[in-house]
Amino acid sequence: MQKHMQSHEIDVKYTPKDFDSGEEPRWCPGCGDYAILNAVRQAFSQMGIPKEKFVIVSGIGCSSRFPYYMNTYGFHGIHGRAPAIATGVKVANPDLSVWVVTGDGDGLAIGGNHLMHAIRRNVDIKILLFDNRIYGLTKGQYSPTSIVGQETKSSPYGVIERPMDPVILALSQRATFVAKVIDTDIKRQIDIFKEAAKHKGTAFVQIYQNCVVFNDGAFEDFAGKEVRSERLIELKHGQPMIFGKNLDKGIIVKDLKPQVVKIGENGITKDDITIYDETNYMLNLLVANLHYPEFPEPIGIIRRVREPTYEELLYDQIETAKKKRGEGNIKRLIQANSWEVSPS
Amino acid sequence: MEELIEEHRRSEKRRVVAKFAGDSGDGIQLIGSQFTLATAIYGNDFAVLPEFPAEIRAPAGTTYGVSSFQIQFGGLDILTPGDVPDILVAMNPAALKINLSNLKPDTIIVINEDEFDEINFKKAGWTSIISGEEKLDDILSKYSVIKVKMNQLVVEALKDVNIAHKEKVRTRNFFALGLVCWIFGRPLEPILDFVKEKFSKNPEVKKANELALKAGYNYGETLEIQHKFTPIYIPRYQFEPGKYRYISGNEAFALGIVTLKEKLNIPVVFASYPITPASDILHYLSAWRNFGIIALQMEDEIAAVNTAIGASFAGALGITATSGPGLSLKSEGTNLAVMTELPLIIIDNQRSGPSTGMPTKTEQTDLLFAMYGRHGESPLIVLAPTSPGDCFNTIIEAARLAIKYMTPVIILSDGYLAMGSEPWKIPDIEKSISKIQVEFYKGDPKNFTPYSRDDETLARPWAKPGTKGLEHRIGGLEKSNVYGKVSYDPQNHDLMVKMRSEKIRRAQRDIEELQVYGPADAELLVLGWGSTFGSIRAAVEYAISKGWPVAHAQLRHINPFPKNLGDVLARYKRVLIPELNLGQLLLLIRGKFAVDAVGFNKVTGTPFKESDLRQAIEKELINLEKEGKISKHIKIEEGGAKTYAVS
Numbered sequence: 001m002q003k004h005m006q007s008h009e010i011d012v013k014y015t016p017k018d019f020d021s022g023e024e025p026r027w028c029p030g031c032g033d034y035a036i037l038n039a040v041r042q043a044f045s046q047m048g049i050p051k052e053k054f055v056i057v058s059g060i061g062c063s064s065r066f067p068y069y070m071n072t073y074g075f076h077g078i079h080g081r082a083p084a085i086a087t088g089v090k091v092a093n094p095d096l097s098v099w100v101v102t103g104d105g106d107g108l109a110i111g112g113n114h115l116m117h118a119i120r121r122n123v124d125i126k127i128l129l130f131d132n133r134i135y136g137l138t139k140g141q142y143s144p145t146s147i148v149g150q151e152t153k154s155s156p157y158g159v160i161e162r163p164m165d166p167v168i169l170a171l172s173q174r175a176t177f178v179a180k181v182i183d184t185d186i187k188r189q190i191d192i193f194k195e196a197a198k199h200k201g202t203a204f205v206q207i208y209q210n211c212v213v214f215n216d217g218a219f220e221d222f223a224g225k226e227v228r229s230e231r232l233i234e235l236k237h238g239q240p241m242i243f244g245k246n247l248d249k250g251i252i253v254k255d256l257k258p259q260v261v262k263i264g265e266n267g268i269t270k271d272d273i274t275i276y277d278e279t280n281y282m283l284n285l286l287v288a289n290l291h292y293p294e295f296p297e298p299i300g301i302i303r304r305v306r307e308p309t310y311e312e313l314l315y316d317q318i319e320t321a322k323k324k325r326g327e328g329n330i331k332r333l334i335q336a337n338s339w340e341v342s343p344s
Numbered sequence: 345m346e347e348l349i350e351e352h353r354r355s356e357k358r359r360v361v362a363k364f365a366g367d368s369g370d371g372i373q374l375i376g377s378q379f380t381l382a383t384a385i386y387g388n389d390f391a392v393l394p395e396f397p398a399e400i401r402a403p404a405g406t407t408y409g410v411s412s413f414q415i416q417f418g419g420l421d422i423l424t425p426g427d428v429p430d431i432l433v434a435m436n437p438a439a440l441k442i443n444l445s446n447l448k449p450d451t452i453i454v455i456n457e458d459e460f461d462e463i464n465f466k467k468a469g470w471t472s473i474i475s476g477e478e479k480l481d482d483i484l485s486k487y488s489v490i491k492v493k494m495n496q497l498v499v500e501a502l503k504d505v506n507i508a509h510k511e512k513v514r515t516r517n518f519f520a521l522g523l524v525c526w527i528f529g530r531p532l533e534p535i536l537d538f539v540k541e542k543f544s545k546n547p548e549v550k551k552a553n554e555l556a557l558k559a560g561y562n563y564g565e566t567l568e569i570q571h572k573f574t575p576i577y578i579p580r581y582q583f584e585p586g587k588y589r590y591i592s593g594n595e596a597f598a599l600g601i602v603t604l605k606e607k608l609n610i611p612v613v614f615a616s617y618p619i620t621p622a623s624d625i626l627h628y629l630s631a632w633r634n635f636g637i638i639a640l641q642m643e644d645e646i647a648a649v650n651t652a653i654g655a656s657f658a659g660a661l662g663i664t665a666t667s668g669p670g671l672s673l674k675s676e677g678t679n680l681a682v683m684t685e686l687p688l689i690i691i692d693n694q695r696s697g698p699s700t701g702m703p704t705k706t707e708q709t710d711l712l713f714a715m716y717g718r719h720g721e722s723p724l725i726v727l728a729p730t731s732p733g734d735c736f737n738t739i740i741e742a743a744r745l746a747i748k749y750m751t752p753v754i755i756l757s758d759g760y761l762a763m764g765s766e767p768w769k770i771p772d773i774e775k776s777i778s779k780i781q782v783e784f785y786k787g788d789p790k791n792f793t794p795y796s797r798d799d800e801t802l803a804r805p806w807a808k809p810g811t812k813g814l815e816h817r818i819g820g821l822e823k824s825n826v827y828g829k830v831s832y833d834p835q836n837h838d839l840m841v842k843m844r845s846e847k848i849r850r851a852q853r854d855i856e857e858l859q860v861y862g863p864a865d866a867e868l869l870v871l872g873w874g875s876t877f878g879s880i881r882a883a884v885e886y887a888i889s890k891g892w893p894v895a896h897a898q899l900r901h902i903n904p905f906p907k908n909l910g911d912v913l914a915r916y917k918r919v920l921i922p923e924l925n926l927g928q929l930l931l932l933i934r935g936k937f938a939v940d941a942v943g944f945n946k947v948t949g950t951p952f953k954e955s956d957l958r959q960a961i962e963k964e965l966i967n968l969e970k971e972g973k974i975s976k977h978i979k980i981e982e983g984g985a986k987t988y989a990v991s
């Protein structure tokens with residue numbers, strides 16, 4: 001088997017503590033980042049990947065301090081460039097498990113281009129986008145995901161820009177793995193991170209992350225403890241799209257039109273509810289476009305398909321070229337079109 | 345030496361400047377490179393200068409759509425592509441028009457008469473001819489002119505070839521090439537071999553080009569019979585024995601990178617973004633996948649440098665190539681490599697700026713930008729190859745330095761080196777280039793700290809991700825000395841800033857001393873850097889042949905400077921620094937050494953002419969003389985103020 005096809009899985013037992021760098025996080029008390037850090041440490045300890053194979057690359061922003069708190073290889077890059085740096089890491093050594101931690105400003109504003117192209121190439125990197133709809137580290141300006149009307153330091157009269165939807169951006173580049181999750185939901189994060197690690201190709205995970213200081217409660221309307229079972233829908237491949245505390249609601253997609261229905265009303269049964277298919281691109285796009293309050297907010301794995309990764313294709317091309325044209329001979333290459341001057 | 349120079353001067357005819365000019369759709373670059381090949385095989389030394397419009401398909405027939413290829417060749421050491429053509433091949437009026445201002449009375453002009461019609465005069469904007477104010481023949485009467493009906497002649501020669509009429513006419517470039525080959529007695533075989541290979545999939549086109557080439561060659565005999573025009577004999581150059589090829593700067597970089605792949609015990613990752621005049625490096629490396637080269641085209645310049653940095657972090661050698669606008673975009677990433685102290689090579693093929701400037705034109709205007717174009721104190725190594733072939737040596741040296749000192753290295757090449765070419769003695773890759781053995785940190789993980797330093801080089805250890813126990817974090821934030829923890833401590837920052845600077849200074853130990861060429865008692869030093877080597881050396885050789893007290897030194901190392909530079913500068917009454925910018929090296933030299941240096945600056949988008957430099961040298965000698973700074977045995981001859989004599 002080729003080098004890049006090697007499996008990471010080995011028999012190692014870690015605890016979340018093994019991934020603690022000992023550096024004390026400098027996030028504000030109560031910041032959603034703590035929960036994500038906790039989930040990532042737990043998930044990493046359960047992946048069966050040797051600790052030294054993890055590389056976490058980040059950009060700039062509150063979330064991008066993440067690598068310092070993980071006892072793995074880490075590269076705290078520059079604003080927006082983490083996907084490009086991570087691409088270099090992965091291409092140079094496909095054996096590594098490469099993770100990008102970015103935010104809505106870092107990944108979608110200054111680094112939008114790199115994010116988009118890394119996804120398009122399907123580089124085997126895992127991108128965690130902490131979305132708090134605000135710039136935290138620069139103290140409270142609006143970000144590309146801030147909602148219209150949001151009052152921030154740089155939009156005292158309210159944001160006039162329409163927000164970007166990171167999941168739709170990822171899908172527009174035909175991402176091979178897209179998921180969405182909420183910071184407080186540790187269990188689901190662990191599951192999704194583990195699935196992301198298993199996935200060959202770019203895994204893009206949007207995490208709604210609460211910034212207690214500059215945008216507190218941004219996701220409370222649908223992610224709050226009291227309401228979440230009614231206002232979130234967890235997508236499960238091959239399962240009907242059902243939600244609600246009593247699992248009595250569902251989504252039916254018919255003629256490209258999604259509709260929320262109540263099971264047991266108007267003769268609707270569980271069998272009428274549309275089955276979610278994480279490989280159906282059109283359905284993925286449609287469901288990713290559902291948002292609270294018109295619809296329950298979808299979370300979980302939105303899309304997952306296996307396609308060749310960038311570095312697989314690259315190394316395969318190298319191997320094929322070697323087979324077809326023979327292993328490159330530097331001496332011959334450098335002497336192309338040469339002539340000999342003999343001693344006179 | 346003196347004798348050689350004397351001979352050089354006496355036998356000006358032993359070198360020839362030929363220029364092919366035509367529309368950018370005329371295949372001028374192709375015949376230029378084929379003439380170069382024939383010249384190489386014939387056994388002349390040479391230097392070439394291709395020039396073409398930035399537009400891919402500039403409107404046909406216009407002056408700004410003219411593409412040209414100039415080559416100087418001969419039986420002696422050829423240092424530049426030459427100033428003024430001895431022979432100009434003009435395939436259309438536009439090509440003639442723009443070259444008229446740079447010809448001499450004995451220039452031979454070959455024109456394709458079939459293209460000199462009213463339509464093409466119009467396209468060339470040659471209003472004086474259209475209005476009848478001027479006659480072409482009057483203009484041409486000052487020169488030796490060979491008018492050839494190339495379109496008709498190729499159609500006639502190709503009458504049995506089964507291709508469209510238009511296609512037949514297109515082969516006229518090979519006709520012109522054949523004719524020039526006859527004039528200078530070049531062999532056709534290497535060109536025929538090339539045609540055979542290039543058009544192997546299209547036998548009719550292959551045949552057409554072969555016939556056109558031969559028709560052009562045979563036409564020379566017609567010339568001889570009708571006009572008593574005889575071929576011009578150019579003696580061969582005494583090359584040192586060995587294997588040669590001709591090479592452009594971009595080829596040399598690409599071959600150097602493949603060589604690095606062989607010599608290094610780590611992977612090479614080349615990440616780049618298309619930009620003129622650096623894209624060819626990406627093209628070559630992408631085609632050489634079977635060498636195991638990882639060459640990536642990224643989404644932008646920023647991604648290219650950051651991907652290269654990521655690769656270096658992972659234990660490979662990251663390399664990127666660009667030109668001015670791209671270097672601007674890479675500034676931020678380069679700084680990250682300075683801060684994280686990772687090896688990285690950035691090739692900058694300088695071109696005319698500012699902004700988009702003149703993309704296909706050459707300049708040396710990025711020197712200060714390479715040195716200081718990053719925020720903060722951001723020292724790195726800057727190298728400057730002096731010829732196309734030297735780009736090969738330079739990238740190998742860059743890799744050694746980048747790895748040894750854990751630092752980014754910027755290589756300042758330029759459009760002239762990138763696209764120009766010269767004969768190059770092929771090095772014995774096995775014997776003459778030693779292995780570059782990277783040693784990742786392999787001590788006890790317990791003792792590993794990412795910012796401890798080598799006593800001698802001050803380089804920090806390179807720990808490869810994937811190595812058990814060496815997990816560590818680095819990044820753009822300032823780090824504490826030794827431990828590499830995020831640190832905002834004022835004393836620590838002061839220490840780290842000085843440490844990074846001292847580390848680059850120490851690279852001086854690995855840099856060759858500056859060589860000076862010229863008489864020991866010279867009073868004027870001409871100091872150049874990078875690609876101007878050939879034109880400066882040619883002008884200084886001329887000055888020396890006149891007995892003038894002039895010496896030449898060319899810097900290949902801009903940062904750090906060679907350690908003897910200060911001593912060298914101190915030996916001269918004056919230092920003349922010619923640069924294709926407004927005095928950037930001059931600023932560094934005056935700032936660092938407080939010497940009496942003056943600049944000679946030209947920013948036309950073209951290399952220096954040897955004649956410009958001769959004049960600059962003369963002028964400076966006259967100044968020195970006027971200031972009474974020239975030793976008494978040198979004097980200016982009465983009245984002339986042009987000639988120096990050793991009394």
Ligand code: SF4
Binds near residue numbers: 028062
């Ligand atoms: S500013 Fe907001 S996002 Fe940043 S650390 Fe504080 S709470 Fe977290």
